[in-house]
Amino acid sequence: MKQRSFSPIAEGPIPLMAPAAVFLAVFFLVPLAYVGWMSISQPVVGLQNFGRLLHSSLFASVLYQTFRTAFLVTALALLFAYPLAYAAANGSKRFATFLLTVVALSFWTSYLVRTYAWMVILGNQGPVTALLTWLGFDPAPKLLFTTFSATLAMSHALIPFMTMSLFSVMKRIDPLYVRAAESLGASPRRAFLAVYLPLSAPGIVNGCTLVFISCLGFYVMPVLLGSPRDQMIAGIIGDQIEQTLDFGLGSAISIVLLGLTLAVYALYNRFFGLDRLWAGGGR
Amino acid sequence: MNPFVRALALLIAFFVAAPMFIVIPMSFSSAASLTFPPPGYTLANYINFFSDPNWTEPLINSVIIGLGTVLVTLCLAIPASFALVRHIFLGRELFNLLIMLPMIVPTIVMALGYYMYFGQLRLVQSYLGVILAHSCIAMPMATLILTAALKGFDRSVERAAMNLGASPFTTFRLVTFPILRPAFTVAGLFAFIASFDEAVIALFISGRDRATLPRQMFNAVRQEADPTISAASSFLFLLVLAGVCVWLAPQFVRRRSGTTRQPLENGATNTAAAAS
Secondary structure: OOOOOOOOOOOOOHHHHHHHHHHHHHHHHHHHHHHHHHHHHOOOOOOHHHHHHHOOHHHHHHHHHHHHHHHHHHHHHHHHHHHHHHHHHHOOHHHHHHHHHHHHHHHHOOHHHHHHHHHHHHOOOOHHHHHHHHOOOOOOOOOOOOHHHHHHHHHHHHHHHHHHHHHHHHOOOOHHHHHHHHHOOOOHHHHHHHHHHHHHHHHHHHHHHHHHHHHHOOOHHHHHHOOOOOOOHHHHHHHHHHHHOOHHHHHHHHHHHHHHHHHHHHHHHHHHOOHHHHHOOOO | OOHHHHHHHHHHHHHHHHHHHOHHHHHOEOOOOOOOOOOOEOOHHHHHHHHOHHHHHHHHHHHHHHHHHHHHHHHHHHHHHHHHHHOOOOOHHHHHHHHHHHHHOOHHHHHHHHHHHHHHOOOOOOHHHHHHHHHHHHHHHHHHHHHHHHHOOOOHHHHHHHHOOOOHHHHHHHHHHHHHHHHHHHHHHHHHHHHHOOOHHHHHHOOOOOOOHHHHHHHHHHHOOOOHHHHHHHHHHHHHHHHHHHHHHHHHHHHHOOOOOOOOHHHHHHHHHHHO
């Protein structure tokens, strides 16, 4: 007997998927491809924009600054998020709710609000400078508009992402494993290092990948809080749009940034499978 | 748990939360500069935020663009999710990748792309341009939420309705839609927030005429001249604070009455985790 289709709103998949596919092709793929086309056609057809980047020591230092900041931010976010996620996954229900509420609060708050908050905290007339002056620094070191302020703010902003990636793996770790290790004579420290830490590794990898990628393309915080002399790659793309109006060069830099981002995704996909990166979140 | 770990977690939680709370006292500050603690207190920043067209217009623009984004995103993402979950077709993986792509490509790259492309199409400085761009950005998250809900949908209720003589459309209207309505609402909410909070694309393509609130805030932070930014920040932060409280409240009530059907932490984590 022939199976009848029970799909209630349409018979085949084509009418269902076509609107989204056409929309994304016209309003996402075309502008993206346009960036690629501009990078090799402005002002004249050829690879000269990429040649300029290759020979630019300024661009080399921007790339260095971008990668250095991304690594540092990822490491700091992991350092802060790991104890937070660990306590949320292993503590009492009440404590876990409290910690995760704090994380959610930060997660949902706009980057611009957090940027403004850091400007107050680290500014010349802010509490940190006052504290440093009181401690005897005269004049107090300049904190705002430095690589320090941008790195601190980005790490703080990305802690929620890292915590969620870690927590979703940690809450599935059976506490019996650690107890078994301890009953076999391992010290709590050894049980953590030899049993718990390796079991939480998938969360570390997921979290670090997400944070690292977000950091590579971060625009708002490095531009508003960072040092104008040590810009990151997204910042100099913005400069090409706003100041120099060199769309060929801006497009070439964008293609480099896109390439770097895709390379990190490809690396992750090669070893772990891309579907796990987002699927890890909560479900 | 080890009391040391507990204390460390509390300390980090303080580090995560405290910086954001500073915007509340700052919003009442009478000083034009970023002085903390404020030398005096006033409501001037709030009065300005809700009366100066430089701030009220971006707020209204952001709401309009956010609602437009919800509409476009849901109209596209709902059918797409049905196709992804209920059908196996040639190019399904490719289609899935296409939908996820806006989450992969850095926003600044798309900002440049839209700036040049919409410039050609005369869509810069218009509601429509920003709505179209934001709908692309909101698609991946909305589709992830909708497909997750659809995977857990028991299709036998649809079969039952159709066996009893309901037409496909009636089945969707009376059975499928009501069951999935919470997922539609959550997906719509995510699309709105994705648009409402988006700063980078809006910064470059919304222009002065259709400036969104994030664009106005970005410029206010950059120029450090307008203290109204403190009231805008405080307003947005209090919205989030209220949202989190509303989310937690029913669970506390349920807990008081003794029936913990759902672990408390789920509310806070699922939303945040789903978005990460």
